[in-house]
Amino acid sequence: MENVKAKKSINITSYALLIFTIVISIVFTILQPAFIGVGNVMNIVSSTVVLCIASLGLSLVMITGEIDFACGSELAAGACILAVLAKAGVNYFVALIAGLAFCAIVGCINGILHTRIGIPGFIATMGVSFILDGLNKMITGSSRVFSSSWGKIFVAIGQKRIGGVVPVSVIILVVVAVVILIYTEGMTSGRKLYAVGSNSESCKYVGIDARKEKMKAFIISAVLCGLAGMINASQLNAASPYLGETTLVNLLTMLMLGATFYRVGVFNVPGTIVGALLVNIINNGMVLIGAKTWQQYLVQGLVMLVAVTLVTLLKLKAKKPA
Structure with missing residues (x-):
């Protein structure tokens, strides 16, 4: 029973970044319905x-x-x-x-x-x-x-x-x-x-x-x-x-975020793609809701910290004995 619980925690940890990305997308969709439009989605993907x-x-x-x-x-x-x-x-x-x-x-x-x-x-x-x-x-x-x-x-x-x-x-x-x-x-x-x-x-x-x-x-x-x-x-x-x-800073952000997904703690392809999507979703969403430049930087930084903190906490919880 304990092993089953541990496996579930690990699975949640491995996919927390994807869940977080989906939640952020839902928030932007509520704030600006045009966010989920086919044209805008393709713009996000293209910019990624x-x-x-x-x-x-x-x-x-x-x-x-x-x-x-x-x-x-x-x-x-x-x-x-x-x-x-x-x-x-x-x-x-x-x-x-x-x-x-x-x-x-x-x-x-x-x-x-x-x-x-x-x-x-x-x-x-x-x-x-x-x-x-x-x-x-x-x-x-x-x-x-x-x-x-x-x-x-x-x-x-x-x-x-x-x-x-x-x-x-x-x-x-x-x-x-x-x-x-x-x-x-x-x-x-x-x-x-x-x-x-x-x-x-x-x-x-x-x-x-x-x-x-x-x-x-x-x-x-x-x-x-x-x-x-x-x-x-x-x-x-x-x-x-x-x-x-500004390429290096952006790439490092995507890679560090990506290392919290799929194979936690390891740079990997699926994680890198999800990390890149999250960064561009935030940038695109902030522009659509009319945020100012300083607000975009502030929110992007906070979101990155929250995402990484969330995954870190989940990892610690998974390691604790039941």
Whole structure:
């Protein structure tokens, strides 16, 4: 009987964030019925895509116990390289591959600086972020890159909706999420990341190359951040070297919230998506009810604290003997 009660507590704990997200949605619907409209729901989902894809990439690095401070600059780099090349008349696919390849190289540099040279990950990626910021501003002239004749595909990935309802960008997010979910939870190679994050020193005794796993995480993170930047450029119909200025804080918020869902205490794909949705639901709802900017920040901060506090209390309750 005690085991049954413990299991129920654990289940409630694991899904408390989702319950909290639903409750917040209901509150906003009561305050502003337009919140639940199909158009607004699709707007919320669409606005979640960019940071959610980037956070899925960053989660791999954080699973290994490291952090990529260059994620915002990588996001901006993907957008700027694609926009600059596309505006210059370069074939869209060539421009896209070039942007992703550049981001992959950046991720590789991050990995080499940390795993081969021995520079702490946060310092290495912070240094790289400054260099990237400079390069982004150099190729864009420190200004917004805009064109009145972007290619159809450039516009499609961020603005087109299938059947006039479902954004193409959401389909891209679903594909990325499924791939990362299978990689981290269904493949031995992906599960090694958790082993590295748990105890990288012990990995060598079981045949896991911690440096190799971290290298892969940094590269995938940079590529997904670059892809997120490209989608963002399409949504805005332009690119700017300043796109990723607040990216890191937003991604960390989503990841920390996500770690309270599904697999409590562990960065995971379902949790990251729910965390990203919660953040965007709050932002969207506050705008719809006409809240002022300072009120939006205040409520968002309070909601985050309440959500995490709730999950923490549930975890403590689950651990207490009956």
